[in-house]
Amino acid sequence: xxxxxxxRAFAAALLLALPVALLPAAGAQxxxxxxxxxxxxxxxKSSFLSYITGPIAQGGWALTGGAATVGSGFRFHxxxxxxxxxxxxxxxxxxxxxxxxxHQKADGTYELDLTVGRPTVRISxxxxxxxxxxxxxxxxxxxxTTAARVPLASLDLSGITMAGGGGPVALxxxxxxxxxxxxTAFAGYYTAGTPLDPVSLSVDVAAAKKPVSPSTSGPAxxxxxxxxxxxxxxxxxxxxxxxxxxxxxRRTYREYVTGPVARGxxxxxxxxxxxxALFRFPRGTGSYDAGKGILxxxxxxxxRFTGTGLDLxxxxxxxxxxxxxxxxxxxxxxxxxxxxxxxxxxxxxxxAEDLTPRNGLASLTExxxxxxAPGAETFGSLYRAGTxxxxxxxxxxxxxxxxxxxxxxxxxxxxxxxxxxxxATTAPSxxxxxxxxxxxxxxxxxxxxxxxxxxxxxxxxxxxxxxxxRRRGGSAASDES
Numbered sequence: 001x002x003x004x005x006x007x008r009a010f011a012a013a014l015l016l017a018l019p020v021a022l023l024p025a026a027g028a029q030x031x032x033x034x035x036x037x038x039x040x041x042x043x044x045k046s047s048f049l050s051y052i053t054g055p056i057a058q059g060g061w062a063l064t065g066g067a068a069t070v071g072s073g074f075r076f077h078x079x080x081x082x083x084x085x086x087x088x089x090x091x092x093x094x095x096x097x098x099x100x101x102x103h104q105k106a107d108g109t110y111e112l113d114l115t116v117g118r119p120t121v122r123i124s125x126x127x128x129x130x131x132x133x134x135x136x137x138x139x140x141x142x143x144x145t146t147a148a149r150v151p152l153a154s155l156d157l158s159g160i161t162m163a164g165g166g167g168p169v170a171l172x173x174x175x176x177x178x179x180x181x182x183x184t185a186f187a188g189y190y191t192a193g194t195p196l197d198p199v200s201l202s203v204d205v206a207a208a209k210k211p212v213s214p215s216t217s218g219p220a221x222x223x224x225x226x227x228x229x230x231x232x233x234x235x236x237x238x239x240x241x242x243x244x245x246x247x248x249x250r251r252t253y254r255e256y257v258t259g260p261v262a263r264g265x266x267x268x269x270x271x272x273x274x275x276x277a278l279f280r281f282p283r284g285t286g287s288y289d290a291g292k293g294i295l296x297x298x299x300x301x302x303x304r305f306t307g308t309g310l311d312l313x314x315x316x317x318x319x320x321x322x323x324x325x326x327x328x329x330x331x332x333x334x335x336x337x338x339x340x341x342x343x344x345x346x347x348x349x350x351x352a353e354d355l356t357p358r359n360g361l362a363s364l365t366e367x368x369x370x371x372x373a374p375g376a377e378t379f380g381s382l383y384r385a386g387t388x389x390x391x392x393x394x395x396x397x398x399x400x401x402x403x404x405x406x407x408x409x410x411x412x413x414x415x416x417x418x419x420x421x422x423x424a425t426t427a428p429s430x431x432x433x434x435x436x437x438x439x440x441x442x443x444x445x446x447x448x449x450x451x452x453x454x455x456x457x458x459x460x461x462x463x464x465x466x467x468x469x470r471r472r473g474g475s476a477a478s479d480e481s
Contacts, residue, residue, distance in 0.1 A: 059102025243284025264307020360399025
């Protein structure tokens with residue numbers, strides 16, 4: 001008869017091994033992630049926008065810092081922050097802002113003057129808050145105050161588990177309510193607890209990396225190799241290293257293109273880049289005289305607007321600056337009209353009094369632009385000559401160490417369309433945001449240890465079964481003898 005001692009010894013070893021197998025492996029623990037790029041879509045409060053632009057307030061709103069419109073809301077860009085997959089703690093700050101004005105007074109100021117900018121979403125312990133920098137004019141006194149990181153809205157995260165995600169992290173239509181501090185910022189137009197528009201965001205996350213040496217990045221943020229440029233090319237006399245011009249044409253024109261009338265879109269080629277509220281035309285070449293304030297620059301990139309009755313292409317974008325005034329020109333092809341291409345059409349003019357280099361960079365940031373008569377013709381007479389168009393930003397690097405301003409980073413999968421929407425009272429699906437946040441590369445360590453423990457247990461049971469069969473076989477042989 002087979003002794004039970006090996007069986008008992010094996011069972012004891014198995015029981016000792018199981019707890020160890022069930023412990024998470026230290027190397028499999030999820031590391032903190034860095035938020036790098038992404039967007040936040042938020043309409044703030046749709047009824048407030050209607051009030052601002054309605055017959056009572058007779059006001060409007062303007063975008064700042066590269067913010068854009070998407071659907072009926074606003075899009076903030078270039079997320080930065082952190083995410084801890086183990087605890088679900090999340091922080092993402094965004095760039096861009098919106099200024100609302102209404103009830104204009106005789107002196108040109110506004111009784112209602114509210115700016116919301118640089119929103120930040122913080123989530124910890126299952127609670128979420130949206131903060132923002134706020135400039136607001138108090139009702140009655142007219143005192144203008146500015147405060148940073150005001151807790152503007154509370155976010156309802158019911159049914160959402162933030163832990164265990166990878167990237168990108170996405171939340172859609174999270175219900176939001178006005179906080180007491182937010183009610184003060186709104187100058188008492190709404191009380192605390194008032195429902196606001198739902199919040200959606202999508203950010204890219206990645207494991208923290210060591211900072212890149214400045215010598216390995218070019219002026220436009222593109223990787224370079226040391227010594228890539230030829231000797232003497234770092235700063236040419238009368239020239240510049242590189243340049244870029246940013247211009248979004250006009251917000252209402254982009255909305256017309258993608259709206260119910262044209263039902264179209266735009267495509268970029270030849271190096272043009274989409275920054276959400278603007279198009280970047282890069283790789284500028286030409287000449288620059290800092291002393292005289294004269295710039296002649298030609299840029300790469302093409303943007304084509306298409307839709308019902310619309311096929312307009314702008315390419316060969318150029319900028320000319322002289323005597324403190326700038327002009328943006330482009331080669332224009334209107335295929336819908338069937339007219340022959342036009343070369344170097346002056347589309348807009350803009351002030352350029354101060355184009356003096358600072359730290360190797362001559363730049364203009366969001367300067368106002370005015371439509372020319374040829375520009376009005378280009379855009380199908382939708383706007384009259386003299387109409388205020390989207391602002392222009394221009395950057396000219398005259399030093400090899402200078403860096404062009406970064407383009408707004410909208411993160412993965414961004415488009416001109418709004419995120420999928422639902423009613424403001426619809427709670428996120430319990431499997432939605434958390435499941436969307438998870439990636440196959442960040443499966444919890446417990447999953448793999450449990451699999452390992454299960455395999456170990458199955459192997460142990462198989463060995464016990466074999467030993468039991470052998471024991472029964474041995475007993476039967478003894479009986480037969």
